[in-house]
Amino acid sequence: MFYYLILHGLQRIEGQRSPAAIYHLLQGRRSAQTIQDGNLYQLSEYFACYPTLSRADFNHGIVQLIEKDWIKVTAENLVYLTGKSHSFLNKYSQSFPLHYLHGGNYARAVPLFMKRIYLAIQTYTHLSVNNRNFDPIIDDYSVQNWIKSHYQQNRYQLKEWLIQLYDSLNGFLITLDSYSAELFVKRITAYQRIGATIQQLAWQNNCSIHDIEIRLMAIFQHLLFHIDQHHLELFYPLTDYPFSTNVGFMTASAQKTYQMLKHGWSKDNIASRRGLRPSTVEDHIVEIVYADPAFQLSAFIDEKSIGQILEAIKVIQDHKLSSIKAFLNHQFSYFQIRLVLARYDKDKKKGNEV
Amino acid sequence: MQQLEDILHLYFNHKTFRLGQKEIINDIIEGKSVLATLPTGAGKSLCYQLPALITQGTVIVVSPLLSLMEDQVKQLKRQGHHIAVAINSFNTEQERQMILSRLSQYKLIYLSPEMLQNQVILDKLQKLQIDLFVIDEAHCISQWGHEFRPDYLKLNQIIEHFNKPTTLALTATATPDVQQDIINQLPAVKFSKHIYPMDRSNIAFIVEHLADPNQKDRYLIDLFEKFQLPSLIYFSSKKEAQRVAIMLHKQFLHLNVAYYHGDLDSTERQLIQQQFMEDQLDIVCCTSAFGMGVDKPNIRLIIHYHLPTQIESFIQEIGRAGRDQLSSVSITLATPYEHRLPERLIDSELPKEAVVDRMFSYLSSLDLSIQPLPIKDEDWMIQLQVTETQWRFLKNYLINKQIIEHNQFVEHKNLFHVKKELIKKIKQRNRYKMKKLDELVRWLNTDHCRRDQLYQSFSTPVSKLESLCCDQCGFSIDQWIPPSEANMAGNKLAKESWKDDLKELILPFKYRQLE
Numbered sequence: 112m113f114y115y116l117i118l119h120g121l122q123r124i125e126g127q128r129s130p131a132a133i134y135h136l137l138q139g140r141r142s143a144q145t146i147q148d149g150n151l152y153q154l155s156e157y158f159a160c161y162p163t164l165s166r167a168d169f170n171h172g173i174v175q176l177i178e179k180d181w182i183k184v185t186a187e188n189l190v191y192l193t194g195k196s197h198s199f200l201n202k203y204s205q206s207f208p209l210h211y212l213h214g215g216n217y218a219r220a221v222p223l224f225m226k227r228i229y230l231a232i233q234t235y236t237h238l239s240v241n242n243r244n245f246d247p248i249i250d251d252y253s254v255q256n257w258i259k260s261h262y263q264q265n266r267y268q269l270k271e272w273l274i275q276l277y278d279s280l281n282g283f284l285i286t287l288d289s290y291s292a293e294l295f296v297k298r299i300t301a302y303q304r305i306g307a308t309i310q311q312l313a314w315q316n317n318c319s320i321h322d323i324e325i326r327l328m329a330i331f332q333h334l335l336f337h338i339d340q341h342h343l344e345l346f347y348p349l350t351d352y353p354f355s356t357n358v359g360f361m362t363a364s365a366q367k368t369y370q371m372l373k374h375g376w377s378k379d380n381i382a383s384r385r386g387l388r389p390s391t392v393e394d395h396i397v398e399i400v401y402a403d404p405a406f407q408l409s410a411f412i413d414e415k416s417i418g419q420i421l422e423a424i425k426v427i428q429d430h431k432l433s434s435i436k437a438f439l440n441h442q443f444s445y446f447q448i449r450l451v452l453a454r455y456d457k458d459k460k461k462g463n464e465v
Numbered sequence: 466m467q468q469l470e471d472i473l474h475l476y477f478n479h480k481t482f483r484l485g486q487k488e489i490i491n492d493i494i495e496g497k498s499v500l501a502t503l504p505t506g507a508g509k510s511l512c513y514q515l516p517a518l519i520t521q522g523t524v525i526v527v528s529p530l531l532s533l534m535e536d537q538v539k540q541l542k543r544q545g546h547h548i549a550v551a552i553n554s555f556n557t558e559q560e561r562q563m564i565l566s567r568l569s570q571y572k573l574i575y576l577s578p579e580m581l582q583n584q585v586i587l588d589k590l591q592k593l594q595i596d597l598f599v600i601d602e603a604h605c606i607s608q609w610g611h612e613f614r615p616d617y618l619k620l621n622q623i624i625e626h627f628n629k630p631t632t633l634a635l636t637a638t639a640t641p642d643v644q645q646d647i648i649n650q651l652p653a654v655k656f657s658k659h660i661y662p663m664d665r666s667n668i669a670f671i672v673e674h675l676a677d678p679n680q681k682d683r684y685l686i687d688l689f690e691k692f693q694l695p696s697l698i699y700f701s702s703k704k705e706a707q708r709v710a711i712m713l714h715k716q717f718l719h720l721n722v723a724y725y726h727g728d729l730d731s732t733e734r735q736l737i738q739q740q741f742m743e744d745q746l747d748i749v750c751c752t753s754a755f756g757m758g759v760d761k762p763n764i765r766l767i768i769h770y771h772l773p774t775q776i777e778s779f780i781q782e783i784g785r786a787g788r789d790q791l792s793s794v795s796i797t798l799a800t801p802y803e804h805r806l807p808e809r810l811i812d813s814e815l816p817k818e819a820v821v822d823r824m825f826s827y828l829s830s831l832d833l834s835i836q837p838l839p840i841k842d843e844d845w846m847i848q849l850q851v852t853e854t855q856w857r858f859l860k861n862y863l864i865n866k867q868i869i870e871h872n873q874f875v876e877h878k879n880l881f882h883v884k885k886e887l888i889k890k891i892k893q894r895n896r897y898k899m900k901k902l903d904e905l906v907r908w909l910n911t912d913h914c915r916r917d918q919l920y921q922s923f924s925t926p927v928s929k930l931e932s933l934c935c936d937q938c939g940f941s942i943d944q945w946i947p948p949s950e951a952n953m954a955g956n957k958l959a960k961e962s963w964k965d966d967l968k969e970l971i972l973p974f975k976y977r978q979l980e
């Protein structure tokens with residue numbers, strides 16, 4: 112799944128970006144560039160799906176792909192896929208549950224949710240049979256404190272809580288492929304068994320640690336999505352619910368810019384007041400456009416220009432900024448084009464949903 | 466007052482004390498400071514946990530073993546004692562604030578050595594009524610010890626700062642010269658000594674001489690074909706631990722193998738420790754990071770794939786075998802080059818002469834008479850290209866020589882002399898460590914009883930065993946009949962179908978397995 116996901120990403124950015132763009136995307140780097148890439152190349156579902164991926168491991172993967180003739184990287188550091196990987200992607204397009212991945216907000220909610228649900232299952236299954244003799248598998252103090260307060264609220268209906276949990280999890284797991292369901296269950300630590308490590312799951316399934324990490328992440332994102340769709344309130348305290356608003360999905364610095372814009376500061380004033388480069392503030396604004404669908408572009412570009420840029424994109428069928436800029440005889444700045452792309456992409460997505 | 470035995474039974478659910486515990490606790494209650502050596506697994510921690518439950522004030526425990534600290538806090542909680550807390554670098558700032566704000570509620574406060582440098586924490590602690598001050602792993606104060614901790618040198622000053630409370634210095638391994646060093650380094654304390662034998666008569670010793678390192682894997686395969694028992698294999702290298710675990714996994718698909726080292730994330734480490742405790746794992750390939758908090762009774766085999774740097778560490782590691790007092794075996798795999806890896810480790814422990822040179826020539830180029838130079842640890846570590854341990858060693862030395870005061874470099878008249886002394890000291894310590902390593906290497910090659918030789922330098926009694934003693938006394942692994950209880954992992958594996966598995970896991974009160 113690891114290699115499939117990388118190739119899938121590389122295919123989308125083929126000839127336009129360097130492999131590192133995919134690394135930042137999988138790892139979930141919170142920069143304007145990465146967030147924009149995710150939107151431009153329709154890869155935002157994969158944002159932050161492997162936050163613990165190290166640069167070294169990713170690079171190793173890329174070297175493997177080059178050596179085995181799956182991809183070529185040009186001197187300008189652009190990626191091209193070989194025929195071999197195109198047919199691989201076609202052949203296995205149904206084999207990996209990429210549709211379990213739902214992007215930024217879900218991805219960011221997973222690590223905490225995972226820790227809480229694992230610790231809750233371990234704690235409550237023990238207490239349900241009056242056994243206090245266990246060591247928490249989650250070391251994190253904040254999660255341990257959380258479980259203490261959660262327990263205070265549920266202490267008199269632990270068994271009911273577990274029965275409901277069982278019903279909900281069972282209802283969710285039967286919607287998954289059986290391999291994913293099995294993985295989820297094997298990872299659980301409960302009264303009668305300590306859960307499997309990532310390495311053990313990899314060994315049992317003849318795959319890599321990366322494959323397991325990504326699949327578990329995908330399963331958990333899908334569980335969060337399922338919770339959202341079916342309004343499973345039992346789980347709400349285990350997540351930072353609601354996690355589907357976007358404003359939190361901005362860098363802290365961009366949030367500050369956002370506040371200042373709302374208070375009527377101009378782009379240039381923000382830059383000089385905060386001692387930032389104007390281009391940095393522009394990055395923030397692009398970020399804001401992605402995050403806040405209602406954000407007004409009128410201060411930066413007029414309606415007519417927006418129309419021209421959209422038209423150009425349609426004609427040249429290319430999302431590369433430099434191509435768009437050249438096609439329009441450099442009438443518009445990169446910043447303006449990025450704004451339109453950010454907004455246009457959002458609108459298009461909305462259109463899909465309806 | 467209640468009998469100690471009653472308290473033991475009430476709080477810890479043991480009927481009798483183990484060797485030495487009662488004598489040590491009695492002295493402490495009478496306000497006498499104690500230096501005690503108890504073998505690993507003899508229940509050292511009870512010697513301060515029990516007093517903590519019955520005294521009015523607070524017991525402070527300084528311990529370098531972070532995981533042990535956390536484990537003990539957890540263990541006490543499991544037994545229903547919400548009285549202990551650990552202050553160490555794992556705490557977030559928020560947690561630390563919370564702990565400090567309710568410090569007086571705890572009876573037992575664990576501190577990691579680097580917290581001894583934190584004046585805010587020390588001042589808060591000083592306000593408490595400290596009934597007992599415990600120095601765990603006390604051999605770390607000895608510069609001759611195998612795990613010297615520069616932070617421990619501050620202990621005497623701290624004991625004075627706390628108005629000289631009753632002090633308990635505990636260690637599992639201390640030769641007479643290390644014991645003397647502990648006493649010398651803590652002039653504020655008047656110790657009475659409690660020294661107990663370290664020998665574990667239920668552990669047999671084997672050293673397997675192999676012509677070259679490649680044969681080690683083969684040996685392990687042959688061994689585990691014969692014996693499938695809870696085993697620990699010790700390595701000095703994370704990579705090798707990982708490689709051998711994968712090799713054994715492929716070789717023995719029916720056995721459950723794992724590797725464990727400091728680079729794994731904390732959940733993975735927890736899972737492995739707990740699986741091993743619960744008999745879900747058979748073999749763990751690990752570095753010395755494993756085992757501190759693992760009190761598994763039935764570890765039958767301790768294998769040293771690599772050699773530690775001295776006998777003390779070796780004894781500590783084999784001490785994890787056979788805590789149930791049943792027959793267990795220590796096997797050390799030795800090649801003619803076995804000393805090389807530990808030599809390299811020793812060599813990298815202390816800063817090199819060139820580093821000391823560089824640091825002093827920079828210091829002497831500064832004019833510190835006008836203004837002292839504040840110290841940023843990270844900058845100096847990068848500048849001198851030293852590890853954290855090396856830098857802390859340097860820094861402590863400079864503090865002792867008053868070249869660093871209040872975390873700033875200050876003027877010093879005789880830098881040249883200090884430098885010469887430091888270089889001499891480093892050389893001396895390296896020589897000492899090489900000598901210690903040599904002891905262990907000589908132990909590999911001895912033709913006397915290994916048990917006798919191993920404990921020789923500790924001047925404590927050694928058992929005379931008729932059988933199951935060591936390879937020199939005629940024991941061989943082929944004739945070993947391990948204790949019959951073979952609780953192997955296979956029976957606890959996950960169910961075939963996830964649906965049944967999920968039901969039984971989440972609803973144990975409905976689908977409890979027959980036990």
Ligand SMILES: [Zn+2]
Pocket residue numbers: 913914915916917934935936937938
């Ligand atoms: Zn012998």
